[in-house]
Amino acid sequence: MLVLLPPSEGKAPSGRGTPLKPESLSLPGLAAAREAVLGELVELCASDEEKAMEVLGLSEGLRGEVAKNADLRTAGARPAGEIYTGVLYDALGLASLDTAAKQRAARSLLVFSGLWGAVRVTDRIPSYRCSMGVRLPGLGALGGFWRAPMANVLPAAVGDGLLLDLRSAAYGTAWKPKGELAERTASVRVLHAPTRKVVSHFNKATKGRIVRSLLTTGTAPTGPAELVEALRDLGHEVEAQAPERSGRPWALDVLVSEIH
Structure with a gap:
């Protein structure tokens, strides 16, 4: 099972660790694309702070993010x-x-990123600011830029197992599974049961809890139907919609009655 996660907009400080070693990152097939985005982002932020603020969509209170990107x-x-x-x-x-669950996380979690394309949770990266919605002057919209590199790399990373897609819409633009792989994909929404509406904060929290429960129990469903049963066994109320046509993913709604 491979789980696709969105990044967080805010990030912890980089700290004093060893600087980035791009060659050490997982998915080496993304190396050239990563270098292209990193190079343009660093140059932009080092040379024109005001333009960088505009491109990155930063408010005045986030001006320090430009200097962080430059370094x-x-x-x-x-x-x-x-x-x-x-x-x-x-x-x-x-x-x-625990140790076993951390090992499962290292194998099965992949975080999408406007800067890195996608990284595993064990990949060492610096703190940065660059969402998938950014349009860099030279490379254009990052969602579109990443589609070809991702299409070349991600299918092999998924292998022949289940793909659990928990990305937000913006990060979904960078890659969509196709064909037989799409049929092994389950995308998840979290809905407030009484209103059938997505509530952003609780949507994110519930997705985090779902992943944690799968990791801590060692549950490893091999396909979308097995995932539905696994989530129900873990106490989640799930409504599943199998695709009506071949080459389409499953759509899972996880219903929650309390927002906290």
Whole structure:
């Protein structure tokens, strides 16, 4: 099973670790694309702070993010699972997992990123600011830029197992599974049961809890139908919609009655 996660907008500080070693990142087939984005982002932020603020969509209070991006090649790096913070990652609680669950996380979690394309939670990266919605002057919209590199690399990374897609819509633009792989894919929404509406905060928290429960129990469904049963066994109320046509993913709605 491979689980696709969105990154967090806010991130923990880089700290004083060894600087980024791009060649050490997982999915080496993305190396050239990563270097292209990193190079343009660093150059933009080092040479034109005002333009960088505009391109990155930053408010005045986030001006310091530009300087942080300018220093990405020399900043300390930490495991991505420590860099990404926020509601989903708080609920996932990677640091508090036992050893076996951490090993499962290292194998099965892949975090999408406007800068890196996708990284595993054990990949060491610096703190940065660059969402998938950014349009860099030279490379254009990052969602579109990443589609070809991702299409070349991701199918092999998934292998022949289940793909659990928990990405937000913006990160979904960078790659969509196709064909037989799509039929082994389950995308998940979290809905407030009484209103049938997505509630952003609780959507993220519930997705984090789902991943944590799969990791801690060692549950490893091999396909979408098995995932539905596994989630129900773990106490989640799930409505599943199998695809009506071949080459389409399953759509799973996880219903929650309380928002907290």
